[in-house]
Amino acid sequence: xxxxxxxxxxxxxxxxxxxxxxxxxxxxxxxxxxxxxxxxxxxxxxxxxxxxxxxxxxxxxxxxxxxxxxxxxxxxxxxxxxxxxxxxxxxxxxxxxxxxxxxxxxxxxxxxxxxxxxxxxxxxxxxxxxxx
Numbered sequence: 001x002x003x004x005x006x007x008x009x010x011x012x013x014x015x016x017x018x019x020x021x022x023x024x025x026x027x028x029x030x031x032x033x034x035x036x037x038x039x040x041x042x043x044x045x046x047x048x049x050x051x052x053x054x055x056x057x058x059x060x061x062x063x064x065x066x067x068x069x070x071x072x073x074x075x076x077x078x079x080x081x082x083x084x085x086x087x088x089x090x091x092x093x094x095x096x097x098x099x100x101x102x103x104x105x106x107x108x109x110x111x112x113x114x115x116x117x118x119x120x121x122x123x124x125x126x127x128x129x130x131x132x
Contacts, residue, residue: 001062001081004092005045008037008066021086021093036070043067043074059084061096 007015017028046065053060063080080096110117116127 001047001064001083002045005042005064005066008033008040009042011037013037019089019091021084021091024092024094040068040070043069049080053083053090059093060090 004016004019007013007019011034013030013033016033017025017030020028044067046067047062048065049061049063051061053062060083061080062083064078066077066079068075068077080098082093082096083090084093085091110124110129112123112125112129114124116122116124116129118128120127
């Protein structure tokens with residue numbers, strides 16, 4: 001992951017394409033890579049987590065945050081990137097699907113026939129719940 005980030009910083013576009021899995025190369029656009037790399041000021045890479053990816057592994061995951069500035073705004077690209085081996089070399093195979101997160105309610109759920117919590121005096125289903 002660090003080498004791919006560095007390739008954006010140093011405009012090493014051949015490395016970006018070379019470190020893509022064969023299935024990913026068909027979607028690679030040199031013009032898009034150049035536009036993003038050259039139109040950004042790269043501010044840093046943080047590796048937040050890794051799974052597998054040891055010398056004996058065939059796959060690995062790197063969760064990272066890449067910060068950059070474009071059009072006078074600071075942006076952060078966060079991704080869980082999947083890597084695999086092709087001909088003994090690590091290549092980017094795609095992004096991992098994000099895991100769903102459990103959401104816990106802070107207040108009890110409002111029933112359709114309960115009074116609306118906005119205080120209108122109407123039933124929830126006839127007031128704020130009408131659009132839901």
